[in-house]
Amino acid sequence: xxxxxxxxxxxxxxxxxxxxxxxxxxxxxxxxxxxxxxxxxxxxxxxxxxxxxxxxxxxxxxxxxxxxxxxxxxxxxxxxxxxxxxxxxxxxxxxxxxxxxxxxxxxxxxxxxxxxxxxxxxxxxxxxxxxxxxxxxxxxxxxxxxxxxxxxxxxxxxxxxxxxxxxxxxxxxxxxxxxxxxxxxxxxxxxxxxxxxxxxxxxxxxxxxxxxxxxxxxxxxxxxxxxxxxxxxxxxxxxxxxxxxxxxxxxxxxxxxxxxxxxxxxxxxxxxxxxxxxxxxxxxxxxxxxxxxxxxxxxxxxxxxxxxxxxxxxxxxxxxxxxxxxxxxxxxxxxxxxxxxxxxxxxxxxxxxxxxxxxxxxxxxxxxxxxxxxxxxxxxxxxxxxxxxxxxxxxxxxxxxxxxxxxxxxxxxxxxxxxxxxxxxxxxxxxxxxxxxxxxxxxxxxxxxxxxxxxxxxxxxxxxxxxxxxxxxxxxxxxxxxxxxxxxxxxxxxxxxxxxxxxxxxxxxxxxxxxxxxxxxxxxxxxxxxx
Amino acid sequence: xxxxxxxxxxxxxxxxxxxxxxxxxxxxxxxxxxxxxxxxxxxxxxxxxxxxxxxxxxxxxxxxxxxxxxxxxxxxxxxxxxxxxxxxxxxxxxxxxxxxxxxxxxxxxxxxxxxxxxxxxxxxxxxxxxxxxxxxxxxxxxxxxxxxxxxxxxxxxx
Numbered sequence: 172x173x174x175x176x177x178x179x180x181x182x183x184x185x186x187x188x189x190x191x192x193x194x195x196x197x198x199x200x201x202x203x204x205x206x207x208x209x210x211x212x213x214x215x216x217x218x219x220x221x222x223x224x225x226x227x228x229x230x231x232x233x234x235x236x237x238x239x240x241x242x243x244x245x246x247x248x249x250x251x252x253x254x255x256x257x258x259x260x261x262x263x264x265x266x267x268x269x270x271x272x273x274x275x276x277x278x279x280x281x282x283x284x285x286x287x288x289x290x291x292x293x294x295x296x297x298x299x300x301x302x303x304x305x306x307x308x309x310x311x312x313x314x315x316x317x318x319x320x321x322x323x324x325x326x327x328x329x330x331x332x333x334x335x336x337x338x339x340x341x342x343x344x345x346x347x348x349x350x351x352x353x354x355x356x357x358x359x360x361x362x363x364x365x366x367x368x369x370x371x372x373x374x375x376x377x378x379x380x381x382x383x384x385x386x387x388x389x390x391x392x393x394x395x396x397x398x399x400x401x402x403x404x405x406x407x408x409x410x411x412x413x414x415x416x417x418x419x420x421x422x423x424x425x426x427x428x429x430x431x432x433x434x435x436x437x438x439x440x441x442x443x444x445x446x447x448x449x450x451x452x453x454x455x456x457x458x459x460x461x462x463x464x465x466x467x468x469x470x471x472x473x474x475x476x477x478x479x480x481x482x483x484x485x486x487x488x489x490x491x492x493x494x495x496x497x498x499x500x501x502x503x504x505x506x507x508x509x510x511x512x513x514x515x516x517x518x519x520x521x522x523x524x525x526x527x528x529x530x531x532x533x534x535x536x537x538x539x540x541x542x543x544x545x546x547x548x549x550x551x552x553x554x555x556x557x558x559x560x561x562x563x564x565x566x567x568x569x570x571x572x573x574x575x576x577x578x579x580x581x582x583x584x585x586x587x588x589x590x591x592x593x594x595x596x597x598x599x600x601x602x603x604x605x606x607x608x609x610x611x612x613x614x615x616x617x618x619x620x621x622x623x624x625x626x627x628x629x630x631x632x633x634x635x636x637x638x639x640x641x642x643x644x645x646x647x648x649x650x651x652x653x654x655x656x657x658x659x660x661x662x663x664x665x666x667x668x669x670x671x672x673x674x675x676x677x678x679x680x681x682x683x684x685x686x687x688x689x690x691x692x693x694x695x696x697x698x699x700x701x702x
Numbered sequence: 703x704x705x706x707x708x709x710x711x712x713x714x715x716x717x718x719x720x721x722x723x724x725x726x727x728x729x730x731x732x733x734x735x736x737x738x739x740x741x742x743x744x745x746x747x748x749x750x751x752x753x754x755x756x757x758x759x760x761x762x763x764x765x766x767x768x769x770x771x772x773x774x775x776x777x778x779x780x781x782x783x784x785x786x787x788x789x790x791x792x793x794x795x796x797x798x799x800x801x802x803x804x805x806x807x808x809x810x811x812x813x814x815x816x817x818x819x820x821x822x823x824x825x826x827x828x829x830x831x832x833x834x835x836x837x838x839x840x841x842x843x844x845x846x847x848x849x850x851x852x853x854x855x856x857x858x859x860x
Contacts, residue, residue, distance in 0.1 A: 217715060217833050229835070232715045235746030279749060283800070283808075310811040320812060323753040338745040689711075689785065689803060689825055691770035697825075700780035701772075702847075 173197045178662070179504050180671055190641060190680050191504045192671055194657055201671075204650075204657035205509045208516045208641045208680070215495055218631035223249060223601065223623045224344070226631060230619065231338045233633065234681060238337035239272040239329060240612035241633070243434070244619040247608025249344035250444035252623055255599035259438035261346030263585045264332050264595065266435040266454070267359075268342065269610055270585070271325040274578040276613035278370060279322035280679055281410075281572055282307065282315045288676065289413060291669045299413045306409065314374055314406050321370035328359045328582070346596035351589065359586055363579065371579060377405025380576045388555045407572060414565040423564035423674040425656035426525045429532035430639060432468065432609035432616040433457030435581070437546045438588065446470070446607045454581070455548050455611060458536040459521050465539045466522075470607055470618065475634070476518040478646035479511070487520070487646060490620040490632035491605060518642035518651060519634060527652040528615030528639040529678060531562065531570035548577070564677040571613075571679075601626065612636055614679050637681045653678055703859045704759035704820065708852060709742045709751065711765040711802055718774065718828035718841040722765045725824075728849045739856055744802070751805040752812065760820040762855075763802065764848055766841075767825035774828050775840035777847060782806055782821035824848045 180192040191207040214233075218225055226245035231238035243265055250257065286307035294300050306314040326336040332349050333339030341348045367380070376383050378401060386392050396408050403412070414420060433453035436444075441452035450457055450468060457468035474487040483497035499512065507513040518525070526532075531553070538554030553570060560566050603625065609618040615636030622630040642651040650658075653675060660670050691697055708729060714720035726743045733739070742754055755761060763782065770776065787803040810817045826844045837845065 214833065217835065229715050232713055232745060235744075235748060235750075238745075283749075310808065316812050319749075319752070319808065322749075335743075337747050337750070338743070689765045689767040689801065691767045691825075691827075697767075697770055697778055697780070700778040700784070702777040702779050702851075 174199075176665065178665055178668060178671075180668060190653075190675060192657070192675065193504055193507075193509070194660075194662075194668075194671060196662060196665075199662055201657050201660045201662065204654045205507075205513060206516075206641050206643065206651065206653050206675075207504055207507060207514045208637075214631055214633050215493075218628045219495075221628050223252070223621070223626070223628055225628065226619065226621065227340050227343060230633060231340060233635075235337045236276065236681065237272060237612040237614070237617070239268050239333070239339065240610050240617050241619070242340060242342045243269050243610040244608040244617055244633075246342035246344055247436075247444065247610070248606035248619045248621045249608070250599075250606070251446050251608065252604045252606025252621055253344050253599045253602055255345045255444060256597045257442050257444060258346055258594045258597055259442070260589055260593050260595045261342075262436050262438040262441055263589050264347045264349065264351075265342050266438075267582055267585050268329050268333055268339075269434055270578050270582050271329045272336070273611070273613045274366075274575055274582070275322050275325040277322075277572055277575045277578075278318040278375070280613070281568075282312070282318035282322075283309075284679065285568060285673075285676055286312075286315075286410070288669055288673050289410075289417065289419075291667070293663055293667070293669050294417045297413075297416050299409070299416050302409060303413050306406065317374055318370060318406070321366055321374075324362050324366040324369070325582075327362050331355050331359055331362075343596070345599040346594070348596065350595055351591070353591060356586055356589060356591070360583070363582055363586075367579060371575060375406050375572075375575065377401040377403075377408060380579055383576045384580070387551050389552075389559045392552070392556075410572070411569070414568070419565040419568075419673070420560050420563045422660045422670060423567065423656045423677055424562050424659065425527050425567075425652045426650075427462040427562060428521075428524050428526045429460040429535050430468075430521050430526035430528050430616050431455075431457050431459075431532040431536045432470075432611060432618060433533075433536065434609075434611040440546065449607075449609070451544060454546060455533060456536040456539065457609075458539060459526065460532070460535050460539075461524065465536075465541060467542070470609070472522045473634075474520055474523070476520060476645040478518075479509075479643035480514055480517045481512050482517070490618075490634060491622060491630065493630075493632060514643040516638055516642045518645040519639050520645055525642070525645065525649055525651055525655070526639060527562075527678075528636040529567070529571070530574055530613075530615070531567045532615060533611055534570045534573060550577070564673050567677040614681055615639065635681060637678075640678045641680050653680070703738055705738050705757065706760045706762065706856070706859075707740045707742060707754060707758040708762045709744045709754065709764070709802075711744045711746070711763065713746050715833065715835055717830045717832045717834045717836065718838055719766050719831050720835075721826050721828065721837055721841050721845045724837060724842070724845045725764045725848050725852070728846070729852060732849065732853055733856060736856060748800040748802050748805045749808075751802050752809045755809050755813065755818060756816065759818050761818055762822050762824070762852060764824040764826070764852075765802070766828040768828060768831070770827045772827045773840075774830070774838065775844040776827035777844050778823075778825040778827075779851075780823055780825070782823050785823060786810070824851070
């Protein structure tokens with residue numbers, strides 16, 4: 172007789188909007204899962220009828236983690252709609268903003284969110300456990316503090332150009348609103364150098380960036396780990412060894428299909444921004460990988476399904492064609508009927524398929540040998556890693572941390588390419604029309620779609636990477652990436668389902684920073700503090 | 703006088719959630735540049751608290767609060783240690799769902815002796831978090847009360 176169990180995993184007493192998970196288990200293994208999320212939708216309502224540039228002010232406020240990514244999209248969407256001309260400096264400074272935001276997220280997420288789970292008692296009987304706890308335990312881990320502290324540095328560079336981080340509005344259609352001096356560029360180099368010395372090379376890699384960048388295959392990576400004590404005992408070396416020992420490569424598979432919009436538009440290849448010219452102008456490439464082959468990315472192949480989302484039913488549609496959504500009554504996890512509607516997140520599909528967005532999707536696109544242009548990244552490592560190990564919690568996490576070394580070298584190179592005597596902004600002419608702006612936020616594919624009519628916004632759609640990952644079943648009953656990734660996961664202790672947390676956290680979902688209110692229930696007795 | 707940071711948290715595109723940012727905006731206008739006082743519109747960042755705390759001896763925080771059971775506009779003032787939250791208490795916390803109360807407990811562990819022990823928190827009860835860019839009148843009034851209290855506090859200690 173199989174033992175069947177249902178588990179509701181839901182952060183108690185929080186604001187609407189965290190990720191709640193319902194898993195169905197049989198003999199300790201997850202057979203099916205549903206993710207319930209309150210995603211940030213309803214932007215359409217705020218933006219309708221407003222000045223076309225409202226997105227530059229409003230969308231960076233969506234998020235305190237990836238406001239720069241939203242700004243990148245908002246300015247790009249207007250560039251394509253208004254047919255602006257972009258000076259090379261503007262493309263460089265936008266790329267630097269995006270890259271500094273992404274690189275800061277790597278140590279911050281790894282130490283504060285992901286690695287603390289590796290110190291869970293579940294792994295206490297493993298040989299490397301003591302070392303993992305010593306380094307990665309929340310607060311007290313030796314690397315935890317250094318890593319979290321170092322993560323504050325790259326966005327100081329963003330603030331040099333953007334004025335502040337998060338929530339800056341320095342990217343505008345036609346360029347950027349800043350005119351850095353040599354002092355700013357020198358200061359930016361110094362800050363990044365500090366980041367390299369304090370964390371990236373010393374603590375994280377245990378070797379030079381150049382040495383790490385020579386790795387091209389899974390075997391190269393394993394040889395790198397064992398090459399010397401410094402690499403073996405670096406945080407990355409320990410993470411790789413412990414992951415394999417703890418079995419993090421054995422669960423959290425997902426849908427096996429990947430989407431990336433690509434990012435970092437090259438300074439010399441996107442001075443006339445168009446939707447059609449975008450793929451060729453990217454440095455980090457876009458694409459859709461169906462598990463076997465690569466497809467050229469076309470945003471028109473994206474549709475959103477609402478069959479299982481709390482909106483009135485409409486046929487699946489592309490964001491430019493989506494009607495104003497009609498919200499319906501939502502339910503708690505316990506009261507939801509999963510055959511009907513059960514999430515605030517819509518279900519995006521590419522050519523009718525669910526796809527995972529995120530760093531793993533990005534590094535896979537960079538392993539694509541086809542259609543490669545001289546200014547684009549080619550890095551075969553993850554093509555090989557996925558072939559040998561497949562998709563799982565370990566490879567997904569490895570992809571994210573793998574990006575740090577390359578991002579560092581790119582930021583360094585872009586800072587050197589800024590021509591202080593050239594312009595940073597070319598005033599555009601406003602016009603009606605449609606625009607599409609996209610980037611790769613730290614967590615994956617992010618896009619804004621805009622339609623301008625009679626000089627005001629008619630339709631504005633924001634689709635976050637987490638919508639791809641955390642979305643519910645589509646209209647045909649196919650699960651979203653996290654729902655699929657939970658299937659087959661063995662749960663050792665239903666009272667502490669750390670495995671579910673690890674799968675969900677490996678996607679690093681973005682869910683609630685749109686609402687920031689403090690929760691009175693989580694504080695102590697508040698009545699006595701009334702003024 | 704102690705070197706002071708005033709931090710407003712919230713999201714101006716979620717109606718009353720934005721009251722913390724409103725307070726900072728108002729203080730910028732009515733206080734202007736004061737020696738030894740830094741104003742921070744923290745928006746929806748949380749971790750940044752850790753980095754902005756440094757070099758200050760006194761912190762004033764203002765944010766909206768939900769689930770108090772009181773009417774919107776109710777005002778609270780409490781020391782930060784009353785609301786500090788340990789991240790381990792929440793198995794499903796993500797980078798995005800981290801809040802300043804959790805960031806403070808990080809900061810205490812990481813800054814050790816540099817952690818400012820004088821942190822006061824003003825909380826304004828709200829319940830309208832709809833996607834809009836306006837504050838309701840009662841919450842705006844409460845925000846104005848906080849502005850007046852903070853202003854008085856700063857001008858008294860300068």
